[in-house]
Amino acid sequence: MNNTFSFSRFGRVLKRDLVENRKRYIGVFFVMFVAFLVYQFYEIKEIAELGQIFVRKNGELHIYEKADYLSRFVNSCLPFFYGVLSLALFCAAADMSGVPLRSKTIATNYLMMPASNVEKFLSRALINTVVVIIMTYIALLCADLVRMLSLSLLKAEMTWGLTAPRALVAWMEPLKEIYIDGASGYEVVNNEIVYPYWKKDLAIMAVSFVVILTLWAHSLFVLGGCFWRKKAMLKIFFVGLALILTFAWLVCELEPTCWQWFNENVAFWFETKFETDRDFNRFIFSIGIPLFLGFIALNWWLSFRLFSRKQMIARAPFWKQLLNKGRS
């Protein structure tokens, strides 16, 4: 018998995982759906309460009607907010890694399932990435549909078409220079539009870092899900918050000395270099992306080590679990 990986056995593990935990996945889907729905109606309420909007442009005051503002909001802002919310939900849902091990009785069933640790972990990984992405987008689509239908039925003034597909298109085109056009990042030289190279670099870097930071945050939630059997999402969130607050406190404490020096020297030098030296940008880019890819790989590797050393009850602290000589 193949004890490492078999596609047919992997398929069976995945099927069993999906069927046996279907109620939990439906629950997660429902939470996502409600989050999107609440957000949409909150935005509608905010816009509905607005009157005329005054915008100063080239020293002149322009009046935007509510409909215009709404159109701008729906076409440019909403896909962005949907993106942020989707990424947050995508990350948070990754804490489901430890679902089949959350109690002694459930863990017994799962650990005794005749499949290798690689197959079981890959099945969880697939659910935490591909399935969760699909779930997130369907939740968004459903919330969008409910909003559109309910407002159409009520013949409300604030009805607009489906935003989810538009958002999907907007997310798919980040590397086209829409950011540069939209952000007036061009300069006119001899009646020709010229894009300063650093603006373009910045756009590419920003998008790449958003993607990579999301994947990194996601991998942290996967790691947390493998470590904590219960309420993993809350624990990861609070640990993250505690780390950020500790860092912020340290920064405040250091400000009179190190932080000020850093701001005046390093940060300024970095900023100047960034705007003038294209090779430097590329260097930062070529270091930063592999570095974060390494962090992501490390989190997944640690997750696998924790996952494959799980016992029916939690018996050892984090470091001992990692050093445990159990085989994969």
Add this chain to the structure above:
Amino acid sequence: MLKINDLAFSYSGNGCKVFNDFSLEFEKGAVYGLLGKNGTGKSTLLYLITGLLHPQQGTVLFKDEEVRRRLPSTLSDMYIVPEEFELPSMTMKQYVKLNAPFYPNFSEEQLTQNLALFDFDENIHLGNLSMGQKKKAYMCFALAANTSLLVMDEPTNGLDIPSKSEFRRLIASNMTDEKTIIISTHQVRDIDSLLDHIVIIDQSSVLLNASNADICRRLLFTELPMSEPTDGALYVQPSVSGNSAILPNEYDEESRMNLELLFNGVLAEREKFAQVFNR
């Protein structure tokens, strides 16, 4: 078939070792009764045997493969029916469809026969069953999986009186020379007629490890009237008609093993019984 070598195990936060330098072997083709008082580590031993817990020292080998590795080849040839378990909310048919393919020797025909013994069929919904019924359904599946090793922790807990006798029939009808069944229990009366081999453990030590035939060859189980002296007895326990006694079987007499008496005797008179079995 199953070898436990120099096992050491303790739960975290509890300095006291459940097992220390513990060794034991199980052969194929027998129903083992794993007996011991509450808290002596019977369930822990079963979890270690199936790789659900990892020992701090020592090894548990099943068919020469370490169980803590949880290899598919090992897991597909062993099954555990724990004392407490959860079944998904679905019909037995769906459960079989999802889980049976993992067990190469699974027999649907056997499952149908097993279920019929408890007046069940494959259309029962596992989510609607009582705990006792769930246990019966789970045991039916476990036996139909036809694994070489079947481990059961307190299998008769939660079963009503008729079900206990059906359980004995179920085990007997599914037993083959290729299988080993280990039943851990403190309700010895429920299973005494089933067992081929008795293992009594107490805090890290094996107090008794002998087959039924060996026990009956060395010990004589008898009922003595109150008036009869019990001087030569290894263990005596008052009974309704006088005294229940275990004597050394010096003249190869035949007697029916009284498991409860044996269990109490071995716990109370360790040295005496050890001498008889080490002879």
